[in-house]
Amino acid sequence: MSYMKKDEDADQMMMKLDRTSVFQDARLFNSSPISPRRCRTLLTKLAVLMFTGERFPTDEATTLFFGISKLFQNKDPSLRQMVYLILKELSNTAQDVIMSTSIIMKDTSVGSDVLYRANAIRALCRIIDATTVQGIERLIKTAIVDKTPSVSSAxxxxxxHLLPIAKDIVRRWQSETQEAASSGKQSGGLLSFTSSTQRHTMSQTSYMTQYHAIGLLCQMRAHDRMAMVKMVQQYGSGVVKSPPAI
Structure with a gap:
């Protein structure tokens, strides 16, 4: 019963969230030392507001974006995940977000934590514009063929998402994308610790990298009828192991 009561209290608290008060509480991001637990709670409130339709004005979004960017100083994994989640959402409204490129790129390098890399790549591609896509081309091409499915899928x-703003550059990544589509990598990570029954249950969600790769190839070759015909022939029965891609 106590757990149910706590859940009800938490739900009620989230329902009463006010954008102005949450924005004022964001001064917490400037405090030192950083409290991962308190910051995660505040970031969760921001997530609830934004995912339920609340929109922060440009000035507030910009202040929040750069305040949250200071949390990169802390290495708490759960906090880092929340930071990337919120930065992605704020990047559409905040100004001068491209100034955070160098900070985020530190987590995209091959030697970085796998969990950080996938999230960093997603966030990085949200904050750059058409003029800077070429600057991360090598990074993305390397990540596409990465042996870690989560990084490759990211x-x-x-x-x-970059295709509409940098079509010519993204189309140069066809060989890497085709390699990812042909590799049919199974989802890794936590699955390696599951039982055989659980692995069987999760089999339908495997090979998501192949699904994403084939989808990207379709977009790249959408205006080339012959290329699309070759794709249908190449990725026929027995080759595609991803149920969604079939």
């Missing part, structure tokens, strides 16, 4: 989905 790069592929990011490339999909």
């Amino acid at each position: 790069a592929l989905v990011s490339a999909y």
Whole structure:
């Protein structure tokens, strides 16, 4: 019963959130030392507001964006995940977000934590513009063929979102995308610690990298009828292991 009561209290608290008061509480991001627990709670409130339709004005979004960017100083994994989640959402409204490129790129390098890399790639591709896509081309191409499925998928989905603003550059990544589509990598990570029954249950969600790669290839070759015909022939029965891609 106590757990149910706590859940009800938490739900009521989230329902009463006010944008102005949450924005004022964001001064917490400037405090030292950083409290990961308190910052995660505040970031959760921001997430609830934004995911329920609340929009912060440009000046507030910019202040929040750069305040939250200061939390990169802390290495708490859960906090870092929340930071990337909120920065992605704020990037559409905040100004001068491209100034954070160098901070985020530190987490995109090959030697970085796998969890950080995938999230950093997604966030990076949200804050750059058409003029800077070429500057991260090598990074994205390397990530597309990465052996870690989560990193590869993050790069592929990011490339999909970059296509409308940098079509000519993204189309140069076809060989890497085709390699990812042909590799059919299974989802890794936590699955390696599951039982055989759980692995069987999760089999339908495997090979998501292949699904993302084939989807990106379709977009790249959408105006080339012959290329699309070749794709249908190449990725026929037995080759595609991803149920959604089929």
